[in-house]
Amino acid sequence: MKKVIALLFVVLITLISCAKEDDNSPLDSPVADAAVVSNNKKGTGTSSRDLLSDVKFKSMVIELVYVKGFEPSATAINTFVSFIEARTFKPGGITVLKREIASSGKATFTNDEITAIEDANRTKYNTVDQIAVWALFVDGDSASNEGNSVVLGTAYRNTSFVIYENTIKKISGNSFSSNRSLLEATVIEHEFSHILGLTNLGAPLQSNHEDTEHAKHCNVTNCLMYYLAETQGGIGNMISGGSVPALDAQCLADLKANGGR
Template identity: 50%
Template sequence: MKHSILKVVLACSILFSCSSEPELEPEVINEETGNPINTSSNRQETGSSSNDLLSASTFNKMVVEVGYIEGFKPTEKAMTNFKAFIENRAFKPEGVSFVENQVPASGKTSYTLEEVVAIEKENRTVYNTSSTIGVWILFIDGKSSRDTNQGSILGSAYWNTSFVIYEETIRGLSGGAFQPSRSLLESSVIHHEFGHILGLTNLGTNLQNDHEDPEHPKHCDEKNCLMYWAAETSQGIGSLLAGGETPVLDANCLADLKANGGR
């Protein structure tokens, strides 16, 4: 991977190290009722809520909380695309809605996963209720601490309803000459990371056919699929974003989601 949109791996991070909750966590209090909120159901292993997100068996509605560091709000087009992506894949009879949450800047330029988690714990307000499933997405004003001189991480799914987008990195790789538009790159990374919390690939949503990439586990082996671990060459990422369109799920990934209660 290189520090260029033509050679950076697309949204290539799934974190499993934060799937368990520490024994003593401070309570999150509902400001309107004053009652504590049960956060445990939103702090589980990535992919474990795939059926809950896809089907209407337990949750009839989805609320996505869009957290963003001041000055790093995503484009409206990317959010419109994201809502359409959810509605095309999930059954939510009472709808999908978005709420915004501006998060204070920390002054950091690089974030560890633990720091990303701490921001969620401090600022997230939307959690599961009896009929609504809550999703948290954070757009952060810095890079991942796991970036190297070989490449940058654009997004990471780390809990069952949580993922982070490294918005500053995305802005540095988009909008310029020979680069994709910011909304296109944002959409591609957002959809990819949401795909992981939907259980793709073989991450809580069972495979209907063998299409997991053996060299890049939990990713699809079809190079044109949204869930492909984009190649480390210009041909790889270029093919995913060719034509100025957000990559889509291939037939195998779609079959997996449908078998797990999705559209």
């Protein structure tokens, strides 16, 4: 299931978003036991409780992979880690392992091509007590872009998401979004929140706050998961204060009820 975060340009351009466990060490080869790999190839939101709680997994490793020249900023990464720490119980800690991969030379990527890149390059999978997340930053745009609508990111598996860093870099040339780190962090946290199970995507609703017209998004106007936070009038105003939009109380209640903070 594709979940994306989007942004409306001043010129009316819109962005749409919207186990076999053998030991305690992450695997070091993309050619891994199929039963192990399959645990990280499930539907978006299905690992909500495992990501949020420490019942099964005591720590988390983020395999952050990027094409040369398209590495997210240290500020965005640090903000992302702080977000995870604030929302999850992982007493063993959060580890980010950054790695550069070669460019495919493609200008656009289909969803199948994104999953193929993960399948060929991912080295970290769930182990006995550590859950693994794959975060890919690519040097092209989404093939789903159509006309004036372009995709910034997609949460496409239970522990996987992609950020179209090339698109973000182009957008951050606009005066509206000159703070690229803040835009990066907002997109990353929105997509990761889908993986955490929001909204009504693995973390059961504790109140009726899913947007009926924009599925899997919150209907609270100032929430990170509100679909209008994907427009200039929404996210533009929200990040103008210098911080990533926060999850509202109802989204937080969903996460807490499913094992999170």
